[in-house]
Amino acid sequence: GQQVMQIPQYQHVQEGEDFTTYCNSSTTLSNIQWYKQRPGGHPVFLIQLVKSGEVKKQKRLTFQFGEAKKNSSLHITATQTTDVGTYFCAPGRGQFYFGTGTSLTVIP
Amino acid sequence: DAGVTQSPTHLIKTRGQQVTLRCSPKSGHDTVSWYQQALGQGPQFIFQYYEEEERQRGNFPDRFSGHQFPNYSSELNVNALLLGDSALYLCASSLVDYANTGELFFGEGSRLTVL
Numbered sequence: 001g002q003q004v005m006q007i008p009q010y011q012h013v014q015e016g017e018d019f020t021t022y023c024n025s026s027t028t029l030s031n032i033q034w035y036k037q038r039p040g041g042h043p044v045f046l047i048q049l050v051k052s053g054e055v056k057k058q059k060r061l062t063f064q065f066g067e068a069k070k071n072s073s074l075h076i077t078a079t080q081t082t083d084v085g086t087y088f089c090a091p092g093r094g095q096f097y098f099g100t101g102t103s104l105t106v107i108p
Numbered sequence: 109d110a111g112v113t114q115s116p117t118h119l120i121k122t123r124g125q126q127v128t129l130r131c132s133p134k135s136g137h138d139t140v141s142w143y144q145q146a147l148g149q150g151p152q153f154i155f156q157y158y159e160e161e162e163r164q165r166g167n168f169p170d171r172f173s174g175h176q177f178p179n180y181s182s183e184l185n186v187n188a189l190l191l192g193d194s195a196l197y198l199c200a201s202s203l204v205d206y207a208n209t210g211e212l213f214f215g216e217g218s219r220l221t222v223l
Contacts, residue, residue: 033211042198043151045211088150090212096141096164098150 004029004091006099014107019076021102023089030092032072034063037101038085046074046087079106110135112215114199120221121189129184129218133201139163140182141212142174143198151198157182158204186220194222 004025013019023032031050035043047056049065049072056063062075076083084106089099113132121127133140139158143151153166157176176182180201186193196219200212 035212042214042216043200043212044214048211086150096153096156096166098143098153101150 003097004089004099006087006089006102008102009100010103010105012105012107013079015081016078019079019083019104021074021087021089021104023072023074023091023099025070025091028069029072030069032065032092033090034072034074035088035090035098036085037088041085043088043098076104079104081106081108112199112201112213114197114215114218116218117216118219118221120223122223123189123191125189125222126185126187127189127220129186129197129199129220130181131184131199131201131215132181133199134213137201137203137213138180139202139204140176140180141200141202142182142184143200144168144193145196145198145217147195154184189222191222194220196220 004023006023033048034046036046037043047063049063052069053067054065060077064073072089074087086101086103088101112134115130131140141156142154144154145151154168154172155165155174156163160176171187173185196217198217199215202210202212
């Protein structure tokens with residue numbers, strides 16, 4: 001199956017700072033999805049990226065898919081305490097596999 | 109519109125026992141996937157069911173088996189439980205429609221503790 005690594009594994013930021021998590025694959029991906037899991041909760045779909053170089057925005061969240069379709073990133077501008085959680089990327093169609101996740105802690 | 113529902117929410121078993129977890133997919137969805145999530149880890153894919161057949165399987169032993177019923181609901185069975193099977197078991201439903209994003213809708217999960 002398609003395996004991806006996410007970095008960093010953990011990130012602590014002060015509220016208002018920016019945050020970025022990266023998802024890297026050794027193989028070309030057909031598409032990639034991002035999910036957020038709040039502490040004690042279940043993963044919730046955020047977005048899907050399909051095209052090379054694609055950039056999508058959702059309010060303070062910006063998602064990018066690399067030109068070679070081997071990496072992706074999620075950037076949060078001016079983090080808020082509601083952004084706390086673990087962010088997972090999930091490559092391919094069917095989303096059989098999830099990345100290792102980045103756990104975000106926001107310090108008020 | 110009911111989302112994905114799972115039962116039970118919590119359960120405790122002892123080593124060697126068997127467990128059955130249940131999942132009802134989101135209305136209109138025909139595909140059910142099961143994941144195991146250990147504490148502090150990402151979801152690990154167990155298998156996926158579509159049209160009552162196992163379509164894909166992750167790297168899990170045969171102790172893990174499943175079933176999908178005609179109404180698309182699904183069961184996950186784990187035999188001969190081990191301590192290492194303690195985890196949150198997540199069910200996710202989706203729609204096999206290539207015009208759709210194929211996003212997964214997760215249930216709240218079943219928290220299994222094996223003593």
